[in-house]
Amino acid sequence: MKTCLVVDDSKVIRKVARHILETLDFTVSEAADGSEALDQCRQGMPDVVLLDWNMPVMSGMEFLCALRLVDGGAKPKVVFCTTENGRGHIQAAIDAGADEYVMKPFDRETLHSKLQIVGCA
Amino acid sequence: MIHSQPAANATRILAGLLEARTGQQIAPSRYWRIQTALAPMLKAQGIPDLDALVAVLSDPDNEKLLQESLDAMLNNESFFFRDTAMFAALRSDAFPVLRERRAQRRTLRVWCAGSSTGQEAYSVAMLFDTERDTWKDWKIEIVGTDISPSVIARAKSGRYSQFEIQRGLSVDYMLRYFTQDGEDWVIDPQLQAMVTFREDNLLKPRGDLGRFDFILCRNVLMYFATETRHIAYSKLERSLEDDGLLMLGAAETVLGHTELFSATREMRGLYCKASASRSGQSIIPPPLS
Numbered sequence: 546m547k548t549c550l551v552v553d554d555s556k557v558i559r560k561v562a563r564h565i566l567e568t569l570d571f572t573v574s575e576a577a578d579g580s581e582a583l584d585q586c587r588q589g590m591p592d593v594v595l596l597d598w599n600m601p602v603m604s605g606m607e608f609l610c611a612l613r614l615v616d617g618g619a620k621p622k623v624v625f626c627t628t629e630n631g632r633g634h635i636q637a638a639i640d641a642g643a644d645e646y647v648m649k650p651f652d653r654e655t656l657h658s659k660l661q662i663v664g665c666a
Numbered sequence: 667m668i669h670s671q672p673a674a675n676a677t678r679i680l681a682g683l684l685e686a687r688t689g690q691q692i693a694p695s696r697y698w699r700i701q702t703a704l705a706p707m708l709k710a711q712g713i714p715d716l717d718a719l720v721a722v723l724s725d726p727d728n729e730k731l732l733q734e735s736l737d738a739m740l741n742n743e744s745f746f747f748r749d750t751a752m753f754a755a756l757r758s759d760a761f762p763v764l765r766e767r768r769a770q771r772r773t774l775r776v777w778c779a780g781s782s783t784g785q786e787a788y789s790v791a792m793l794f795d796t797e798r799d800t801w802k803d804w805k806i807e808i809v810g811t812d813i814s815p816s817v818i819a820r821a822k823s824g825r826y827s828q829f830e831i832q833r834g835l836s837v838d839y840m841l842r843y844f845t846q847d848g849e850d851w852v853i854d855p856q857l858q859a860m861v862t863f864r865e866d867n868l869l870k871p872r873g874d875l876g877r878f879d880f881i882l883c884r885n886v887l888m889y890f891a892t893e894t895r896h897i898a899y900s901k902l903e904r905s906l907e908d909d910g911l912l913m914l915g916a917a918e919t920v921l922g923h924t925e926l927f928s929a930t931r932e933m934r935g936l937y938c939k940a941s942a943s944r945s946g947q948s949i950i951p952p953p954l955s
Contacts, residue, residue, distance in 0.1 A: 630828055630849075631846070632846045636841060648828050650829070654833055655832050658745070658750070661750045662836045
């Protein structure tokens, strides 16, 4: 079973994402901000990180940059999942090392296709 | 949703009209879709319910409203690179075969039958463009047809909502082939120029589209009744070059439905004319060792 870490400060979004991911046979863990997510990754890298942009303590971009510097941090596929839908934001995320990008709102089909694209579904 | 008897009769009549005009069936267990699909149109037209709509449509002068109703009821679900594994196989298996077979004339005609809002046809165009060096000096013609005038208009526009653009499309292709215009994403004109769309009925073609080297008819025939499906297969068979290839949807097969096509042994979802199969022609070359 693949593992996915959902990083989002919204409990509702985490719940929705968890539900979809579990129907796609993922084992899901959650974090409410980038710092918490980084701590979890240091203990064990997930296969995929579903990452919000704007979060307290540590933003999605800050997390991504920090993750890629951690030992083994190049391994997880990082899929941004955010309301930031401008081309500039998307390009910046990809340039920073994100593998895919989902604009909220999203549905199961969208998330499934993005996970297929990064080779995790 | 529980319908009253008159509304249940109305849904049956509307489902019958849809099948008679388009071939597309709606199973009784999914009749609820009719109410859902037509609700915006009923509201816009000030028609109180489905019974009233059926009464209005019984007037032959209301052909335009009938067409709008059928348009709304058609299942036009589509997204980019639907069934990613099949598109990967298209690129790795079918493209090399087609390139070899048309190496002399260097033209390739592709037909997306039931192209809906255009995502499939544009996905094929993106695959060709990704390999543009390989296809340099080739004439690639991609034709998309659909029975619904409104979806053909949308396909031609090449404009997709934020929700549509990310269904199946990688962020790499999105940034490469689309520009953002407000909340929408608009396809690159050069890619758009590779594809032509036209309104046409697979069961009652308006004109001759000619023959194609490759036909995609995906998630279309599954909505047809057995007899209607036979008519459609005949049309597809006549429209395919003798050594051409047909691709169906991931959940579709010719087995048990037609003898005009045979499954290729080598790749799920890819079919050839049965006559070509009988001649012993291998469709897909063996893998390189």
